[in-house]
Amino acid sequence: MRARTARRLAIAFFALYALVLTYPGVLPFNRIRPLVFGLPFIMFWVALWVALAGVTLWLTHLAARRERRGR
Amino acid sequence: MERWQVVTVVVAGYLLLTLLIGLFAGRRVSASVAGYVAADRQFGLLAQYFVTGAMIFSAFAFLGGPGWAYAQGAAVFYILSYGVLGIAPWYVLGPKAGRLGRRLGFVTQAQLVAGRFPSRSLSLLLALLSVAAFVPYIMLQMSGAGIVFRAVTDGHVPFWLGAAVSYLVVLVYVLFGGVAAVGWTNVFQGIIMMSVAWGLGLYIPIHLYGGVGAMFERIADARPELLTLPGLNAGGEPWSWGAYSSAILASALGFTLWPHLFMKSYTSRDDDTLRRTVILFPTFQLFLIPIFLVGFAGVLYPSPPEAPDFIMPHMILQTGLPALVVGLFCAGALSASMSTGDALMHAAASIAVEDGVRPYVRLTDAQQRLLMRALVVVVGAVAYYFAIVQKQTLVFLLLTAYGLVDQLAPPVYAALFWKRATTPGVLAGLAAGIGADLFFFWQRDLRPFDLHEGILGALANTLVLVVVSLFTAPQPEAHATVYVEPEEEAAGATVEAVA
Numbered sequence: 112m113r114a115r116t117a118r119r120l121a122i123a124f125f126a127l128y129a130l131v132l133t134y135p136g137v138l139p140f141n142r143i144r145p146l147v148f149g150l151p152f153i154m155f156w157v158a159l160w161v162a163l164a165g166v167t168l169w170l171t172h173l174a175a176r177r178e179r180r181g182r
Numbered sequence: 183m184e185r186w187q188v189v190t191v192v193v194a195g196y197l198l199l200t201l202l203i204g205l206f207a208g209r210r211v212s213a214s215v216a217g218y219v220a221a222d223r224q225f226g227l228l229a230q231y232f233v234t235g236a237m238i239f240s241a242f243a244f245l246g247g248p249g250w251a252y253a254q255g256a257a258v259f260y261i262l263s264y265g266v267l268g269i270a271p272w273y274v275l276g277p278k279a280g281r282l283g284r285r286l287g288f289v290t291q292a293q294l295v296a297g298r299f300p301s302r303s304l305s306l307l308l309a310l311l312s313v314a315a316f317v318p319y320i321m322l323q324m325s326g327a328g329i330v331f332r333a334v335t336d337g338h339v340p341f342w343l344g345a346a347v348s349y350l351v352v353l354v355y356v357l358f359g360g361v362a363a364v365g366w367t368n369v370f371q372g373i374i375m376m377s378v379a380w381g382l383g384l385y386i387p388i389h390l391y392g393g394v395g396a397m398f399e400r401i402a403d404a405r406p407e408l409l410t411l412p413g414l415n416a417g418g419e420p421w422s423w424g425a426y427s428s429a430i431l432a433s434a435l436g437f438t439l440w441p442h443l444f445m446k447s448y449t450s451r452d453d454d455t456l457r458r459t460v461i462l463f464p465t466f467q468l469f470l471i472p473i474f475l476v477g478f479a480g481v482l483y484p485s486p487p488e489a490p491d492f493i494m495p496h497m498i499l500q501t502g503l504p505a506l507v508v509g510l511f512c513a514g515a516l517s518a519s520m521s522t523g524d525a526l527m528h529a530a531a532s533i534a535v536e537d538g539v540r541p542y543v544r545l546t547d548a549q550q551r552l553l554m555r556a557l558v559v560v561v562g563a564v565a566y567y568f569a570i571v572q573k574q575t576l577v578f579l580l581l582t583a584y585g586l587v588d589q590l591a592p593p594v595y596a597a598l599f600w601k602r603a604t605t606p607g608v609l610a611g612l613a614a615g616i617g618a619d620l621f622f623f624w625q626r627d628l629r630p631f632d633l634h635e636g637i638l639g640a641l642a643n644t645l646v647l648v649v650v651s652l653f654t655a656p657q658p659e660a661h662a663t664v665y666v667e668p669e670e671e672a673a674g675a676t677v678e679a680v681a
Contacts, residue, residue, distance in 0.1 A: 125270050129434075132263045133427035134412075143402045143409045149395030150471075151402070151409045157259050158471060164266040165464030168273065172461050176454075 117174035124167045128160055185505040186335040192509025193331075193516065196374075197351050200367050200520070207366035208359020215550050219289040219361060219532045225449045229365045230459045233446055233525070235466035236372035237364075238265070240319075240522030241326020242580050244375065244515050247470060248497075249490035251477025255408025257421050258474055260429045265467040267430070268437025273460045275438055277453035278598055281668055284448075291444040291594065292537035298597040298665045299605040302541040307612060308590070309538035312441040313561070315586040316530045320565035321572060322579045323523035324349055325491075328569070330515040333495035334508055342570055348516055352524045353562055357555050361449055364524045371517030376469050378514030382498065382507075383472020386479045389501055394475060401481050408481060416578070424631035429581065432634035436587035439594055442529030527565075531557035581634070585623060588636035589615040592643045596651075601662040607651030615643025 112120075130136040140156045147155035183191075216223070225233065243261065250258035279294060288294050292308035324345040331344020339347075355363040384394070391397035402409055412426035438444065450456045473494075480486075480493045487496035498511050531554045539545070539553065572579075592611050596603035619639030622629050629638065656662075 121270075125267060128267055129431070132267075133430055134423035137411060141411045143398075143406060146395050146398055149393060149398060151256075151398050153256060153409070153411060154259060154262075154471075154474075157262050158468065161262060161266050161464050161467050164270070165461065168266075168270065168461045168464075171273070172457055 112174050114175040114178040117171045121167055121171040125164070128164060132157060132160060185508070186338050188505035189334050189509040189512060190339065192506060193512045196509075196513035196516065197348065200370065200517075201351050201355055203370050204355025204359045204363035204367045208355065208363040210362060215536075215547050216289060219445070219448075219536070219554075223284065223449060223451065225365055225446075225455070226451055227455050227458055229369060230446070230450050230455050231462055232369040232372035233365045233449070234443070234459050234463065236368040236375065236517070236521035237443065237446070237525045238522070239372075239375065239466060239469070239518055241323045241329075241515065241519035242522075243470060243473060244379070244518035245326050245329060245491050245494050246322075246580070247473045248477030248480070248494045249492075251474040252480045252487075252493040253418075253490040254415065254421070255405070255413040255481075256411045257413030257415070257426065258477070259411065259413075260426055260433070262467070262470050262474070264430045264433040264437065265470075266464050268434035269460055269463050272438040273457055275594075275598065276447045276450075276456040276460065278668065279444065280447040280450055280453060280456055282665065285668070286664075289445065289448050290533050290536045291439075291441045291590070292533065294665075295593050295597050295608070296537070296541075298662070299593070299603070299608045301605050301609065304593075304605065304609055304612075305537045305541045307609070308441075308593075309533050309536075311586055311589065311612075311616065312533050312537075313530050315440075315583045316442070316526050316561070317565050317568065318579045318583045320523055320526045320530070320561065321569040323519040323526070324566055324569035325572070326519040327516055327523075329491055330495055330512055330519075333492055334499065334512050345566065345569060348520055349523065349562060349566065352520050352527065353558065356524050356528050356558055361525075361528060364521075364528055365449065367524065368521045371521040374510070375514045375517045375521075376466075378511050379469050379472050382511060383475045386497055386501055387475050390479055390483070397475075397479060401478060405481060408478075422632040424633050428632075428634040428637050432588055432636035432640075433581075433584050435591050435640060436584045436636060439587055439590040441533055441587075441590070442525045444594075445529055445532070446525075527558050527562050530561045531555070534561075582623065585619045585634065585636035585639060586616070588640045589619060589643055591640055592647050596647060597665055599666060600651075601659070601666050602651055602656055603647065603662075604651045604654045604657060606654045607647045607649075610650040611643045611645075611647030614646040615639040618642040 131140065141153050143151045143153070145152060150158070247258060247261055282288060282294060286297060288297065292305050295308060296305040327348040328341035328345035331339040332341045355367060387394045387397045391400060398409065407414065412421040412423050415421045447456060476497055477493050480497050483497065483500065485500065487493045494515070498508055534557050535550055535554045540550065545553065589612060592615065593608045596608060616639065619635050622635035622638050629635065
C-alpha cells in the first residue's frame with residue numbers, strides 16, 4: 112500500500128475511534144455483559160480500540176518506511 | 183522490625199538508586215544549554231520510549247485512576263480512551279518539530295511558535311501559559327508522593343515529609359543532570375511502575391474475589407451503575423455524556439501540546455525514533471487496565487479508604503501483602519510521580535528562561551543554565567506550598583490544567599500547517615482562547631452541554647485566529663514555507679545547489 116493511502120486510512124481510523132468511544136456512537140456498546148476476559152463489555156471495548164490503534168499506527172509506519180526505502 | 187520500617191528501608195533504597203542513576207546520566211552530556219535542555223539531541227528508542235511513557239503516566243494515573251474507578255466507576259474509562267487518540271498526531275507533529283529544531287536551533291515549543299510568528303509578547307505569553315498549566319500538574323505529583331508515604335507507613339512519615347523527601351531527590355538530579363537525568367531515571371522508574379502495576383492489578387482481584395471476572399460479576403449485581411458509561415461524578419451523581427465525551431476530546435487535543443512533552447521532540451536522535459515511540463505508546467496505555475482493576479477491587483471491600491485517591495495503597499495494605507511488596511509498590515507509585523514531576527520542573531524552568539527572559543535580556547550560555555537551576559528550585563517550592571494546602575482530587579487538578587494546555591493547539595498547528603496564519607491572528611486567538619477557558623472554568627453552569635472549558639476555549643481560539651489572520655497582511659511566502667513545508671523547502675535548496 113502506498114504511504115499516502117495508509118496515512119489517509121489511519122486518519123479515518125482515528126475519526127472512527129473518536130466516534131465509537133464518545134456519545135452517541137458508544138451507546139450500542141455501553142453494556143456490562145457479556146464479560147470478555149473477565150472485563151465488563153464496555154471496558155473491553157475501550158481497551159480493544161486502544162490495541163487496534165497500536166496496530167494501525169504500526170501498519171502506517173511500515174508503509175511509510177517501505178516507500179522511503181524504495182525511493 | 184515493624185512493617186512500616188521495612189517499607190521505609192525499601193523506599194530509601196529506591197530513592198538512592200534513582201539519585202545515582204540521575205547523577206551519573208547527567209555527567210555524560212555537554213555543559214551547554216542544548217545539553218541541559220535537549221540532552222545534545224542524543225536519545226535513542228529506549229530512552230525516548232520511557233521518557234514519553236513514564237512522563238505521561240504520573241501519580242495521576244497511578245493513584246487518581248484507581249481513585250476514580252473506585253468512586254466514579256466507568257467515568258475513569260475516559261483516561262483509557264484519550265491517550266492514543268492524543269498521541270497519534272505526534273507521529274507527524276513530533277518529527278516535523280524535531281527537524282525544525284535541529285535546523286533552526288529550537289529547544290522549546292514557544293521558540294518554534296515565536297519563530298514562525300515573531301513577537302516577544304507571544305513568547306512571553308506562551309511561557310506564562312505553560313508555567314501556569316504546570317503548577318497544578320506538579321502539585322498533583324507531589325500530593326501523590328505524600329499520599330503514598332503517609333498511607334504505607336501508617337502515618338509515621340506525614341504527607342508533608344514524604345512529598346518533601348522525594349522531591350528533594352528529584353531536585354538534586356534535575357539540578358545537576360538536566361534532561362539526561364530525567365530521561366535515564368525515567369527508564370528505571372518506567373520499568374518499576376509497569377511491573378508493579380501488572381503484578382498488583384492481577385493479584386488483588388484474584389486474592390479477594392477469586393478472579394477478575396468473578397469480581398466484576400459481583401460489582402454488576404451490587405453496583406451496576408459503576409460499570410456503564412458515563413459513570414458517576416465526584417458527588418456520586420450520574421456524570422453527563424457531554425462532560426464524559428468532551429473530557430476525552432479536551433485531553434486528546436492537549437495531549438501532545440504539553441510543553442514538556444513537545445520539548446522532547448528536540449531530545450530525540452532522529453525522526454524514526456520519535457515515530458517508533460508513538461507506535462509503541464499503546465503498550466504503555468494498556469497498563470491502565472490493571473491499575474483500574476485495583477480501584478474496582480475496592481468497591482465492595484468493607485472498609486473504605488480515607489479519600490478515593492488513597493484506594494491503591496489502602497487495598498495493598500488491606501490484603502496483607504509482605505512488607506517488601508508494599509515497599510516495591512511504594513517505589514512504583516513514587517516512580518510514577520517523580521518521573522513526571524522531574525520533567526515538569528525541568529521544563530518549567532527551561533521555558534521560563536528560554537521564552538520568558540531571554541527574548542528581553544541578553545544572557546551567556548552559563549548564565550542561562552544558572553538561572554534555569556535557580557528557577558527549578560523556585561517552581562518546586564511554589565508547587566510544594568500549594569500541594570500542602572490544596573484539597574482537590576488528583577484527576578480534577580489535571581483536567582483543569584488541560585484547559586490551559588488546549589489553548590496551545592491552535593498556535594502550534596497554525597505554525598506548522600497553515601501558511602496564511604499571521605502573528606496578530608495567533609495573539610488575538612490565544613487571548614480569546616485563554617479568556618473563554620477561564621470564563622467557563624469559573625462559570626461552570628453556563629457551559630453548553632456541560633462541555634469541557636478547554637474545548638470551548640479552543641473553539642473561540644481557532645475562530646479568532648482564522649478571522650484575524652485573514653484580515654491582516656500575510657507573511658512572506660518564503661518565511662512560512664520553512665515551517666509548513668520543511669521537506670519541500672530543503673529539497674528545493676538542494677536542487678538549487680546542484681544547479
